[in-house]
Amino acid sequence: MAALGFLTATTRLRASVGKGFKEPAFFDTYSTSPFAKGNPNLRPERSQNYEAGVEQDFAGGRAMVSVTGFVQHFHDLIQFTAAPASPNDPNFFNVAAADASGIETVLALHRLGPLDASVAYTWLHTKVTDAGFDSGPDAQFVDQQRLIRRPDNTLAVRLSAALDPRVSVGGDLTVIGSRDDLQFAQFPNPTQRVTLPSYATVDLSGRLTLLEPHGLTPGLALQARVENLFDEDYQQVAGFLSPGRTVIVGVSAGIH
Secondary structure: OEEEEEEOOOEEEEEEEEEEEEOOOHHHHHOEEOOEEOOOOOOOEEEEEEEEEEEEEEHHHOEEEEEEEEEEEEEEEEEEOOOOOOOOOOOEEEEEEEEEEEEEEEEEEEEEOOEEEEEEEEEEEEEEEEOOOOOOOOOOOOOOOOOOOOOOEEEEEEEEEEEEOOEEEEEEEEEEOOEEEEEEOOOOOOEEEEEEOOEEEEEEEEEEEEEOOEOOEOEEEEEEEEEOOOOOOOEEEOOEEOOOOEEEEEEEEEOO
8 A cells, every 4th residue: 555645734635556355255265065166266356446635624624625536446356157167167266357436525514613514425436347257137247337236426414513511412314326236036037137226314313421430430421323213214235124213222431
């Protein structure tokens, strides 16, 4: 990983180049199942990453705007084939490849009275550059199509406020754009490519300090969180509903 940054009173420029890898799963490498034979010669899945961005402060550091562009290349992606060239051949190979690029933007506001706020937006473009063994419109990798479960647009809005030294509250709005995914179907079509619709969720949180820590005496705080406040019905993965409205209440204790 290499990184480069320049710092002025209000502007920061940054750039980085990196490589990553993901080792094959144990099943992919060593499976002896009659339905899937592992490949001990699998290579790690690899990626190259390029990123550049700028941050600009305003209003004496109370506001910040950040814009970051990135490009990623993935290769040697591991794929399963049900019909290897020979019955004795393994079912897993390093064959697929894909690209991803996008822009991330953030606007953060600090110390607006008791309020802090941030808005983050990501535009993502993905494309399969080598479908490997896959063929047909309902495959996991479709040449020149986007990767599954990667939304083109993501928006996150965060608000938090310290109402007094003992009480703080916060709220999060998350908007996820449409994504391609694979819906498990019935024989003879084991999977079907579908488009999952966009969705938005709202979460709320709060913290009440009942007792401040002092010396060896622990502090005590009551915390509460409501996830998916409006009970949004959505799927992150095709065929699997995500949790509805969830309320979590807890007590925490600790010393400095």
